[in-house]
Amino acid sequence: MNIGLIAHESKKKLMQNLCIAYRGILGKNSLYATGTTGRLIEEVTNLSVKKYLSGHLGGVQQLSADIESNRIDLVIFLSDPMSENSRDISVANILKQCDMHNIPIATNLATAEILILALERGDLDWREMYR
Secondary structure, eight states: OEEEEEEOGGGHHHHHHHHHHTHHHHTTSEEEEOHHHHHHHHHHHOOOEEEOSOGGGTHHHHHHHHHHTTOOSEEEEEOOTTSGGGGOHHHHHHHHHHHHTTOOEEOSHHHHHHHHHHHHHTTTTHHHHHO
16 A cells, blocks of 8 residues: 655654554555655654655645545645644645545544554555555
8 A cells, every 4th residue: 555644843753653653554555755754754663755855845746646646545644733734725635635536534643543553454455446
């Protein structure tokens, strides 16, 4: 599975901790992340992450393009609802693209953990056929 990872600035440490906790599951999949988030994940987990540009330099748009092309199977987007970035049009576009292409997306820790555990159980294997 191809997993997209993105986190607002105030959620990057939480993303690192999530990836540490679920390193065994995530390591069996292909990880894609915006530049800074990807680098931070690699530093603490030794997982391989394909990194786009940093979010503010176009990485969010690059991830969105892969979602639109149906190359991403799952997105974990730890967003800060109080951040100015949460109202950014590119952020809204990721949510829209996931809805349009039936790509599961988590925007908080609770949902991210549920999706990762579903991934481990094989509950998301239907994405292989959907693509």
